[in-house]
Amino acid sequence: MADPVLLEVADYVATLTLNQPEKRNAMRPELLEDFAAKVAELKERDDARVVVVQGSGKIFCSGADFRAMTGMARDAGGMEEAVRRIYGSFLCLRDLPQPTIAKVNGHAIGGGLGLALACDLRVVSTAAKLGVNFTRLGFTPGMATTYVLPRLVGMQKAAELFFTGRIFSGEEAEKLGIANYAVAPEELDAKTDALAREIAGSAPLAVALTKQALYRACDFDADAALAFEAQCQAKTMKTKDAQEGILAM
Structure with missing residues (x-):
């Protein structure tokens, strides 16, 4: 049985691959x-000076599996702790000394876009679809x-994207400043590899x-943001809208 995540290192470039395409590379336990x-490990x-994060198949990451999250909440002693555990496991990317690049080959939705945003740089396919659609499902963002x-x-633009939960293209992601580069699907590998090298x-x-200096200058505190988001998501998970959103996924 293949590992859920693959790690390869060649020529000082490490590649982390989410390897559950049949589950849309969702954030599962x-x-x-x-x-x-x-x-x-990284x-x-x-021997790894830069890290590329990608998804296998046609999807980068579809975000949290909220049905699995409900099961984790029982084991973790509550939804707030489950949210912290799930998202915190991916935000550990921020602690890497190496620069990280998200290679967004396909959909990066909800927490999936959050994973791309947890990387330092992003190269996206023009065919990719991105969005922070939490409110469309009845949740607050995570x-x-x-x-x-x-x-x-x-x-102002972040408020629009969060409030509407709309899905946007890789090209728009570049125009918004979310992506460093948006390239044709057939050019994605070459562009990402060139940047990594x-x-x-x-x-x-x-x-x-x-x-380290860049994030200190930005006063980056992902832990504080995650803690508040976990409180809010735990509350919204109990609502009728959220339950309907989970069933509709």
Whole structure:
């Protein structure tokens, strides 16, 4: 049985692949545990200078599996703790010293877009569909998206994207400042690889410290954002709208 997350390292470029295409690479318990373990491994490796995160199949990541999250809530002692555990397992990307690149080959919806936003850089396919559609499902946002997205697109545009929950294209993601590059599907691999290799060619310690300095300058506090989002999601998960949203997924 294949691992939920694959890790490969070649020429100083590490690639993390969400490897459950039959489950739309959703944030499920087995995937989040393997993802966190692979990220922890990367922290200790000196042969990886940059990390690419991608999804296998046609979807980057469809976000949290809320049905699985309900089961986790029973085991974790409540929905708030389950939300923290799920999203926190992916936000550990922020703790990596290496720069991270999201290679968004397909849909990145809800927490899936949050995973892309947890990376430092994003290269998206023009065929990809993205969105923070939490409110359409009856939830408040998660994955620290309320912290990251306004800092990329501005408060006004972030408010529009959150309130409407609309889905947008890879091309619009680039125009909004969410993506560094939006390229044709057939050019995605080459563009991402070129960017990764260019970064890998820089001095690793200098890059790691520069990354640290950038986030200090932005006063980045994903943990605080996640804690508040977890409280809000736990409340909205109990509503009729959220229950209908889960059944409609």
